[in-house]
Amino acid sequence: MVNPSNGFIYILSDVTSDLDPGGISNGQTNSYTVLLQYEPSGSLLNSQIIDVGVHTISGFDRSSAFGLELDATGNVYVGYNTSDSATSYDVNISKFTANLASVWTYTFNPTSSDYGVDMKVNSAGTAYALVKSIGTGGAIRYRIIRASAAGSATTVYFNFTINPDYFSSMALDASSNIYLAGYRQAITPGSTKLITLASVTGTGTQGALRWSQLDNCGTVTGDDIAKHIVIGADGNVYITGSSVGSAQHGLDAVTMKFSSVNGKKLWENFINFTLNDGAFFVGNPDLNTVNVAWSSGSVVYLEQINPSTGLFIRRSGYSPTPASPYTSLGPATITGMASSVGRNVYMTGTIAANAAGFNFDAGWLVKFNFSSRGGARIENVAPIEGTSNQSKRSVGIALDNVNTTIYWIRDIAETHANHQQEKVEISSMDGTGSFRMDQSNDQETEESRIWFENPVSQQINIGSIDEMVLIRITDISGKTIHNSTQTTNYQTIDLNSLPSGLYNLLVVHNDGFTTNKQFIKH
Numbered sequence: 001m002v003n004p005s006n007g008f009i010y011i012l013s014d015v016t017s018d019l020d021p022g023g024i025s026n027g028q029t030n031s032y033t034v035l036l037q038y039e040p041s042g043s044l045l046n047s048q049i050i051d052v053g054v055h056t057i058s059g060f061d062r063s064s065a066f067g068l069e070l071d072a073t074g075n076v077y078v079g080y081n082t083s084d085s086a087t088s089y090d091v092n093i094s095k096f097t098a099n100l101a102s103v104w105t106y107t108f109n110p111t112s113s114d115y116g117v118d119m120k121v122n123s124a125g126t127a128y129a130l131v132k133s134i135g136t137g138g139a140i141r142y143r144i145i146r147a148s149a150a151g152s153a154t155t156v157y158f159n160f161t162i163n164p165d166y167f168s169s170m171a172l173d174a175s176s177n178i179y180l181a182g183y184r185q186a187i188t189p190g191s192t193k194l195i196t197l198a199s200v201t202g203t204g205t206q207g208a209l210r211w212s213q214l215d216n217c218g219t220v221t222g223d224d225i226a227k228h229i230v231i232g233a234d235g236n237v238y239i240t241g242s243s244v245g246s247a248q249h250g251l252d253a254v255t256m257k258f259s260s261v262n263g264k265k266l267w268e269n270f271i272n273f274t275l276n277d278g279a280f281f282v283g284n285p286d287l288n289t290v291n292v293a294w295s296s297g298s299v300v301y302l303e304q305i306n307p308s309t310g311l312f313i314r315r316s317g318y319s320p321t322p323a324s325p326y327t328s329l330g331p332a333t334i335t336g337m338a339s340s341v342g343r344n345v346y347m348t349g350t351i352a353a354n355a356a357g358f359n360f361d362a363g364w365l366v367k368f369n370f371s372s373r374g375g376a377r378i379e380n381v382a383p384i385e386g387t388s389n390q391s392k393r394s395v396g397i398a399l400d401n402v403n404t405t406i407y408w409i410r411d412i413a414e415t416h417a418n419h420q421q422e423k424v425e426i427s428s429m430d431g432t433g434s435f436r437m438d439q440s441n442d443q444e445t446e447e448s449r450i451w452f453e454n455p456v457s458q459q460i461n462i463g464s465i466d467e468m469v470l471i472r473i474t475d476i477s478g479k480t481i482h483n484s485t486q487t488t489n490y491q492t493i494d495l496n497s498l499p500s501g502l503y504n505l506l507v508v509h510n511d512g513f514t515t516n517k518q519f520i521k522h
Helices: 443-447
Strands: 008-019 025-038 044-054 064-071 076-085 087-094 102-108 115-123 125-132 140-147 151-152 165-172 178-185 193-201 210-217 226-229 237-244 249-260 265-271 275-284 290-296 301-307 312-316 328-339 342-356 356-370 377-380 388-398 405-414 422-430 449-450 459-475 480-484 488-494 501-509 514-521
Touching: 008 140, 025 076, 044 312, 064 125, 064 210, 064 449, 076 115, 076 125, 087 125, 087 140, 115 165, 115 312, 125 165, 140 165, 165 193, 178 237, 193 237, 193 249, 193 312, 193 377, 210 265, 226 275, 237 290, 249 290, 265 290, 275 328, 290 328, 290 342, 301 328, 301 342, 301 377, 312 356, 312 377, 356 405, 480 488
Parallel strands: 044 076, 087 115, 102 151, 165 226, 193 226, 249 275, 328 388, 356 388
Antiparallel strands: 008 025, 025 044, 064 076, 076 087, 087 102, 115 125, 125 140, 165 178, 178 193, 178 226, 193 210, 226 237, 237 249, 237 275, 249 265, 275 290, 290 301, 301 312, 328 342, 342 356, 342 388, 356 377, 388 405, 405 422, 449 459, 459 480, 459 488, 459 501, 501 514
């Protein structure tokens, strides 16, 4: 989903259907990529339905669409994969006007199976796509293709070496220099992965490698993977990812800054809050802050880092909890983040849950306010959507900074109907006011003060923006299990001796405010 300056909202989605392009049921699962244009009021203006071939792979979900971008004049570019057979896939880039009239389509179709991974478009309207090609014997090669007019080609803009580097994210600067991030798989099977970055440039028909960089995050063993890459306001490269360190550290979220000129690492920041910390997004850094979205178990965090030094500035956590009934919570994932000019940060994602043996997803949306001089605080929380009967998986958000409007998109599946009824839902919300609807409790205020994993196993890690002067854990009968009166912002409490079950958590803050929560111990 994108929201350009002209106010329209564009949504790209994948659709599977039992109907062929002529509207007739042919006994097969047909796949389509659908591009939609909405007015800010929510009225559908235009649509494009692209037939991407017969779905010959078993299962319901296969991603065809991989890129949605705009150029400086509002033209729309779509990247998508088409299938000719079970082993032959091509990569396509199509250009449309702002009103979705078709302009041209470019197809990359060598003999291998090719899949688009990411796409970026420069201001002049040239599209660059990151492609994963699978050749004879399963050999993998990543490529960059470039398109600015209609055509069908087997030539590439740049070829990477077969197998070593696996890229997942792509960035493009104002000079059309390309930056990629991912990991390098060691040649020996089972060996650790290293973070890899590369930069490609060129004004002719062929690109050239400017620089490449490997980083092991300072560890000899353990996998290190970059997940997201952006270009900051200072012109340098910022990445987020995860690093597996020692048994004491477990999985850490990592953020790094590199020089865009030569790939030199300028700083690195590790988050070792629990044994399972992983980063999802790094926001486009301004000259004052870098926003990093990361999670630990069922809790999500927004962290601000100094872009010059890489040092921690402040952090806020949020525990998305679906409505009852549910028996356990799974991991929380982050699927979108946007920052406003007023220093507000919006973040969305999905929390996995289980109810009576049925797994389901619930989508969440939260607004962090970092404008205060003190700690960050949660300003708004949207109702968490999703039940055991109807999963709602958050796809992403778009922010209209002119009108401070948030657009939120979710995938909906009727969980017990074998995906027979699915749809995409989009909501428009006022980003300046309260988009929280469940005002019957004070969760919003509590969430801004305290965060912890839920469920937990061996220990519980409790953090708070302001100091905690009392932490008490009781079982459901009211018996005190733990009582601490030390003054602290963080505390780790050993739970190994406790049986599995539901426990109450009472926290008294230094200003007298009381937080009451519950958590599950496995």
